[in-house]
Amino acid sequence: IAERYNLSADEWSVSFQSRFGREEWIKPDTEMHLARLAANGVKKIVVFCPAFVSDCLETLEEIGIRAAEHFRKHGGEELKLIPSLNDHPEWIHALTSIIRQQLAG
Numbered sequence: 001i002a003e004r005y006n007l008s009a010d011e012w013s014v015s016f017q018s019r020f021g022r023e024e025w026i027k028p029d030t031e032m033h034l035a036r037l038a039a040n041g042v043k044k045i046v047v048f049c050p051a052f053v054s055d056c057l058e059t060l061e062e063i064g065i066r067a068a069e070h071f072r073k074h075g076g077e078e079l080k081l082i083p084s085l086n087d088h089p090e091w092i093h094a095l096t097s098i099i100r101q102q103l104a105g
Contacts, residue, residue: 013037017049017062030063031070038074045071048082053091055084 002012015033016026049059068079085091
């Protein structure tokens with residue numbers, strides 16, 4: 001995506017969500033990353049969750065609400081959550097094609 005939209009390395013980043021329990025998690029952790037971005041003067045960010053094809057509590061609440069509040073609490077102004085594919089017609093068409101191919105063997 002960054003390549004397609006000609007984003008420079010300082011215009012995009014990756015963080016990891018879904019930390020569970022007390023075990024070490026993949027870094028950077030989303031909460032810490034958002035706080036760092038805000039502390040570095042980033043005011044507006046766009047977030048999408050590529051691991052989810054359908055929005056759920058994790059995307060809508062944890063990112064869309066709680067992460068947005070966390071970003072603002074640390075000095076950011078706006079976190080825009082891009083919706084997952086959900087029932088987008090192109091996604092449904094692609095999924096249908098994949099299923100048909102798999103059923104055909």
